Amino acid sequence: SSAPCSLADVMSEQLARQLHEEGSPFPEIPDCAPEADTSSDLILAQMLQMEFDREFDTQLRREEKKFNGDSKVSISFENYRMVHPYEDSDSSEDEVDWQDTRHDPYKAVKPTTTPKKGFVGKGKNITTKHDEDVCGRKNTARMDNFAPEVQVGDGIGMDLKLSNHVYNALKRHCDTEQRRSARLHEKKEHSTAEQAVDPRTRLLMYKMVNAGILENINGCISTGKESVVFHANGGSFEEKIVPEECVLKVFKTTLNEFKNRDKYIKDDYRFKDRFSKLNPRKIIRLWAEKEMHNLTRIKKAGIPCPEVVILKKHILAMSFIGKDHVPAPKLKDAILSSEDMKKAYYQVLNMMQRLYQDCNLVHADLSEYNMLWHDGQVWFIDVSQSIEPTHPHGLEFLFRDCRNVATFFQKAGVAEALSVFELFNTVSGLQINSDNEADFLAQIEALEKRNEDHVQKSSRKIFMDTSEGSPPQLNTDDDDDDD
Numbered sequence: 001s002s003a004p005c006s007l008a009d010v011m012s013e014q015l016a017r018q019l020h021e022e023g024s025p026f027p028e029i030p031d032c033a034p035e036a037d038t039s040s041d042l043i044l045a046q047m048l049q050m051e052f053d054r055e056f057d058t059q060l061r062r063e064e065k066k067f068n069g070d071s072k073v074s075i076s077f078e079n080y081r082m083v084h085p086y087e088d089s090d091s092s093e094d095e096v097d098w099q100d101t102r103h104d105p106y107k108a109v110k111p112t113t114t115p116k117k118g119f120v121g122k123g124k125n126i127t128t129k130h131d132e133d134v135c136g137r138k139n140t141a142r143m144d145n146f147a148p149e150v151q152v153g154d155g156i157g158m159d160l161k162l163s164n165h166v167y168n169a170l171k172r173h174c175d176t177e178q179r180r181s182a183r184l185h186e187k188k189e190h191s192t193a194e195q196a197v198d199p200r201t202r203l204l205m206y207k208m209v210n211a212g213i214l215e216n217i218n219g220c221i222s223t224g225k226e227s228v229v230f231h232a233n234g235g236s237f238e239e240k241i242v243p244e245e246c247v248l249k250v251f252k253t254t255l256n257e258f259k260n261r262d263k264y265i266k267d268d269y270r271f272k273d274r275f276s277k278l279n280p281r282k283i284i285r286l287w288a289e290k291e292m293h294n295l296t297r298i299k300k301a302g303i304p305c306p307e308v309v310i311l312k313k314h315i316l317a318m319s320f321i322g323k324d325h326v327p328a329p330k331l332k333d334a335i336l337s338s339e340d341m342k343k344a345y346y347q348v349l350n351m352m353q354r355l356y357q358d359c360n361l362v363h364a365d366l367s368e369y370n371m372l373w374h375d376g377q378v379w380f381i382d383v384s385q386s387i388e389p390t391h392p393h394g395l396e397f398l399f400r401d402c403r404n405v406a407t408f409f410q411k412a413g414v415a416e417a418l419s420v421f422e423l424f425n426t427v428s429g430l431q432i433n434s435d436n437e438a439d440f441l442a443q444i445e446a447l448e449k450r451n452e453d454h455v456q457k458s459s460r461k462i463f464m465d466t467s468e469g470s471p472p473q474l475n476t477d478d479d480d481d482d483d
Contacts, residue, residue, distance in 0.1 A: 250315050303355060330373075
């Protein structure tokens, strides 16, 4: 019998080498990592464990493959694996998930399509590119070419066959959505939306601040169908003192609200020639210019209205009606005593007469919504649609204004308020006798037709000086465009 020895001697490396040299019956440890340090028992144990884990994983994959078979829905035993890629890697650069490699058993295989020649096989076994299955697989593969934003799902990895009818419907839908998306993007980039401005408009506003015309732009006061109004602090312009508080009226460039408003400008002889030559987007600048000219004429006659500071394309800067960032209330919202309401009525009556007779203008949209009450005085605003009485429908618009004013003040309890017919005759100086609205309007239309040519000729001679004394328009040659 061999002599007994201690446990330390048994575990020593020297004894292990001796046994190896004598042809020990113990199995040889696989050389997993030839360059690894094998002087430590811990490292030897870890290497052995690694090999056992690898064998376990190999067996696991075999079972996984057998379990899944040819099924389109596969089950993964990934969570049961013992060796993970990052543990088996020699460098951090190699830390790639095994499913991302070329040996990934679950990698999606694209559907096979016919070769370039268009057919496979010969004789009875020939299969052309028009074969239903081949064509279906080809359509599935072509879904890869759809726009990136179109979610086609993971059907490409399956043996999915799309008929021409279905594929064409999907393709048409994809193209329609792309065009719609492009239109929405363009509209967002080139339009002035609710309480927001497009990049070009914002740039124009910044230029006004940089030029010193405005100190700063504070925020949106109100929005309407045709414009957005901002409050701003005034600066100075060409030695002209700009009001301390201003408003920027930004005419919306969406065009939608202006399509039905052509009647106010296309028959106005002051803008008629230019209107026919402009594209729709530039017509909006014409609206801003029209309001500027109308306000200048009204201010010159001494009628209370905002004072124009400057016009730049579709942005009109004016004085602010109100105080300390608080806009004056509309006549509709103002809380007035019966005495003040009566006073307001007579002011409006006087202002309508002067507007018609001294300024040769009809407001064309006058109501309690377009009149402000400030410092015990009524102010006219929003005169972009105002036209001259020589307009083919000028008297009809005046009648509509009179109806709005008469109705409001009668409801407000002003006993002295004239009827719509009396108010029209008082403002216009005409003597149309009728108490029936249809008959009254018929006489107005007849009068417009009879006098149109004569009044047009005479008024052109008298009122050709409308642009004299107009506020300056900022030079826009440097950034003009063809939008």
